[in-house]
Amino acid sequence: MSDGDGTGKTGSRTLAIHAGDDHGRGNRPSAPDIVMSSTFVVDQQVGFSANNLTDDTPWMYTRWGNPTTAELEAKLAALEGAEAGLAFATGMAATTALLFHVLGKGDHLVMANTNYPGTAEFARETLGRYGVELTTVNTTSLDKLRQAMRPETRLVWLETPSNPLLRIADIAEASAIAKEHGALLAVDSTFATPVATRPIELGADFVVHSLTKFMGGHGDAMGGSVCGSAKHLAGLRSEGLSHFGGVISPFNAWLIIRGLATLELRMQAHEANALAIAEFLEAHPNVERVLYPGLESHPQHALAAKQMDNYSGMLSFRVEDPEALAARMMQELEVIHYAVSLGHHRSLVYLMKTDELAHTSYALEGDELEAYVDAAGDGLFRLSVGIENVEDLIADLDRVL
Ligand SMILES: *Cc1c(COP(=O)(O)O)cnc(C)c1O
Numbered sequence: 001m002s003d004g005d006g007t008g009k010t011g012s013r014t015l016a017i018h019a020g021d022d023h024g025r026g027n028r029p030s031a032p033d034i035v036m037s038s039t040f041v042v043d044q045q046v047g048f049s050a051n052n053l054t055d056d057t058p059w060m061y062t063r064w065g066n067p068t069t070a071e072l073e074a075k076l077a078a079l080e081g082a083e084a085g086l087a088f089a090t091g092m093a094a095t096t097a098l099l100f101h102v103l104g105k106g107d108h109l110v111m112a113n114t115n116y117p118g119t120a121e122f123a124r125e126t127l128g129r130y131g132v133e134l135t136t137v138n139t140t141s142l143d144k145l146r147q148a149m150r151p152e153t154r155l156v157w158l159e160t161p162s163n164p165l166l167r168i169a170d171i172a173e174a175s176a177i178a179k180e181h182g183a184l185l186a187v188d189s190t191f192a193t194p195v196a197t198r199p200i201e202l203g204a205d206f207v208v209h210s211l212t213k214f215m216g217g218h219g220d221a222m223g224g225s226v227c228g229s230a231k232h233l234a235g236l237r238s239e240g241l242s243h244f245g246g247v248i249s250p251f252n253a254w255l256i257i258r259g260l261a262t263l264e265l266r267m268q269a270h271e272a273n274a275l276a277i278a279e280f281l282e283a284h285p286n287v288e289r290v291l292y293p294g295l296e297s298h299p300q301h302a303l304a305a306k307q308m309d310n311y312s313g314m315l316s317f318r319v320e321d322p323e324a325l326a327a328r329m330m331q332e333l334e335v336i337h338y339a340v341s342l343g344h345h346r347s348l349v350y351l352m353k354t355d356e357l358a359h360t361s362y363a364l365e366g367d368e369l370e371a372y373v374d375a376a377g378d379g380l381f382r383l384s385v386g387i388e389n390v391e392d393l394i395a396d397l398d399r400v401l
Contacts, residue, residue: 012079012194016260020074034254035067053238064242068250072257073225076209079194079260081201082227086237087253089246091190091210092118094224097240098186098206099123099155105131107154112139113368114167115159116188116210117361123157124363138368139169140300142177149181159188160197161304164316164352164382165375166291168300171307175203190214190343195267196310200227211248211256213343214313217266221255223248266345266387270313273393274385280394281317286401289318291375313385314342316352319401322379326351328400335388335396342384347393353379 010018021032040059053064062069069087076085088094099122103109111123113136123134137148139158149156156178160169171187178185186206187199193214199207209215211223224246226236241247248256271294278292290297293304294311304311319325329349330338336347358364358372385393 013264015078016075016263019078020071032071032254032257034250036250038062063245063247066250069248069253072253075257075260076225077227080207080227081198083230084233085225085227086233086241087248088224089248090222091212091224093246094208094226095119096122097244097246098208098226098236099127101236101240102155102184103127103132106152108133108150108152109155109157110135110137110148110153111157112159112162113137113364114162114165114362114372116163117357120361140167142170142173145174146177149177153181153183156183156185161191161293161314164380166293166314166316168293168303168307170303171199171202171204191312191314192308193263193267195264196308196312205232215260215263216256217259217343217345219344221252223252223256267310269387270385271310273387273390274313274315276390277385277393278315284401286319287317288320291316316380316382318377318380322351325400332400333396335392345387347386347388348384350382351379352382
């Protein structure tokens with residue numbers, strides 16, 4: 001039951017509930033239990049180096065492995081159709097551990113030029129200090145991606161759909177380009193979730209999530225994950241978890257396990273609400289532009305339709321005077337929370353100002369800056385559509401628009 005080999009024999013809703021739950025001995029609890037213990041009573045001497053840990057090493061110390069965390073990791077791997085999964089304290093802990101693990105001095109990283117701001121800033125500022133070369137590229141263009149590749153390119157990093165423009169990257173094509181150049185491909189699939197897209201099946205080597213978002217789904221636990229091959233993840237476990245130390249609390253792992261049980265049902269509700277709101281906004285006279293992969297007006301709707309089984313709950317929109325609307329939202333919204341983050345059961349909206357993102361986080365210039373401003377104007381409202389009654393959400397938006 002816990003193998004989750006991605007052949008599709010066991011359904012994803014079954015896997016989300018059952019995968020990885022057989023980590024005990026004898027009669028096991030029906031519902032997931034939480035093992036909060038930081039250490040484990042040992043009845044025979046076990047080596048003390050993280051380098052010698054294997055999947056068969058008995059539980060020793062929660063930074064090296066924990067039964068509750070292992071249940072979450074098995075579920076993540078099963079849902080992504082990957083050999084293995086690792087859970088981290090946050091999405092950024094997962095992202096930075098993977099980037100530090102894969103890249104070294106003299107390596108070249110190709111990354112999307114608009115993505116999660118924390119990832120963009122880390123790649124440019126921190127990795128640069130460690131001698132990693134970075135090229136950022138508009139990954140909606142396969143030609144531009146191909147041109148960015150060099151002999152030293154070790155990793156390509158995509159985010160799809162991406163922050164905040166909801167750009168879609170073609171994972172299968174990008175994987176072919178990466179392979180041609182002997183590089184690995186990582187995909188931040190936080191906005192999509194495995195309900196929509198399974199990057200490993202499309203050729204990615206790593207799939208990264210902020211579990212804080214749709215996967216946990218309730219806005220009450222931070223977490224992150226990397227899924228991939230058993231070989232790659234064994235090295236990442238010893239270096240990125242045991243040594244860097246950004247492990248998830250078993251309590252948060254347990255909350256996210258509970259969230260995963262309803263992931264597919266929630267994603268269906270997120271998508272249905274988001275589509276209805278995207279259509280409402282697109283028809284609203286005070287809205288200049290709506291970006292949602294499920295709308296025919298989305299520049300890459302055809303690719304989204306091919307690559308996504310669910311258009312997810314994230315949309316962005318633009319109005320003439322974003323500052324004034326943000327001020328009204330903070331005062332007058334009754335259902336939707338004016339707050340950062342996304343993927344919760346409740347709806348969240350936030351103004352992503354172009355000055356802060358395009359200039360500070362992404363350092364865009366020339367044509368790429370123009371393309372960003374063309375889509376985003378002075379700023380985009382990023383709306384994470386929750387699973388409330390959609391009429392209440394539309395009434396809330398109509399009141400402030
Ligand atoms: C939130 C987010 C992250 C970072 O995750 P945290 O859990 O906040 O550290 C990374 N990528 C994307 C796409 C995100 O939305």
